[in-house]
Amino acid sequence: MIDNNISPFIKWAGGKRQLLPYIKEKMPLKYKNYIEPFIGGGAVLFGITPDKAIINDINKALINVYNQIKYNPIELMDFLSKIDIQSDVEPKEYYYKKREIFNDKIMKSEYDIELASLFIYLNKHCFNGLYRVNSKGLFNVPFNNSLAKSFNEDNIKAVSRYLQKVTILEGDFEVACQNAQEGDFIFLDSPYAPLNDNSFEAYTKEGFDIESHKRLAILFDRLTKKGCFCMLTNHNTVFIEDLYKNYSREVIKVRRYINSDANNRKGEEVIITNY
Structure with a gap:
């Protein structure tokens, strides 16, 4: 790891600053490459600054x-x-x-x-x-x-120095993981599944629908069979529980700062791992 004092340079809906202590605690002790297919604001990347990293997002403007x-x-x-x-x-x-x-x-x-x-x-x-x-x-x-x-x-200067060691991709999450090998650590923080049938959080015009979540779960299985360390975060819902029922789950209580209704700012997220 690189010991740099780096912070995300943007705020991002669903950012992982709040969950970062739990994520660090549950990370594998040793791994080869770090791969983050949904980079967003980069809170986890900049929080752990791995030596070998591949980041990706489908949002062209962000990349x-x-x-x-x-x-x-x-x-x-x-x-x-x-x-x-x-x-x-x-x-x-x-x-x-x-x-x-x-x-x-x-x-x-x-x-x-x-x-x-x-x-x-x-x-x-x-x-x-x-x-x-x-x-x-x-x-x-x-x-x-x-x-x-x-x-x-x-x-910004610290982020720039660190990114010299990072491979930056732009596109679909499956493509970003296609060269993942045994011993790599993949952190998956996709747009979250809906809390109910009438709500959905999407941040590109393409969106991230139910079928996308199912495709992500299939990728999680495939990476597991490859021998990769996988960690995924999402809302703690029945839908997500069913998709990842064969894996370890830890439920974390969180505050949702973006919700305009103060009564709906408390919730539960889940950290899912295959190790």
């Missing part, structure tokens, strides 16, 4: 941010500094203007350093740091009235 921090951190921070200075005059109006530019670049598939800087800025200044898109795949989260700085320079 673009990781690549820009890895290869162009100084230029990225220059963009962000200009955005932060300009936003001081009319913060709310400025936010919606930048959101429109961000969505225009998404529609044009312009995954560049400007898009990455807008992603980080919008994440810092949108409601609850929630990445949510509409049916067209366009970001639609409102302004949170924050005047906070969009980034921490020392942290």
Whole structure:
């Protein structure tokens, strides 16, 4: 492991900062490569900083941010500094203007350093740091009235240094795991299964439906047969319990900070392992 003081550079719905102590405690003592097919905000990656890591996500805009921090951190921070200075005059109006530019670049598939800087800025200044898109795949989260700085320079530099050792992929979770070998540790933190039949949390326009969860469970079985160490986190539901009934399960009580209803902010998550 690398002893770096690194923190996630964005907030992410379903982020694992709250579960990190439990995850660290349940990790295998020794493993070869670390693979995280649903990287999100990277709380686990940056919390354990493995020497050999492969990360992936289907969210192209998110993976673009990781690549820009890895290869162009100084230029990225220059963009962000200009955005932060300009936003001081009319913060709310400025936010919606930048959101429109961000969505225009998404529609044009312009995954560049400007898009990455807008992603980080919008994440810092949108409601609850929630990445949510509409049916067209366009970001639609409102302004949170924050005047906070969009980034921490020392942290971005530390993240960039660490990412030099990390292989960054973009695409389907199965493809990200196709070269996993015996002794590798795979941490699976997909978009969560619904708490009931009428709710679902999806953060890309493609979504992550029931069939996707079933496909993930099949992958979990396949990786187990390969001799990989697998850990998966999700809501503690009957559906998830049934999918992983043959594996070890630990239920953890959590607070859900993103839920707007304070009465629904308490819940249970489960950590599932095959070892």
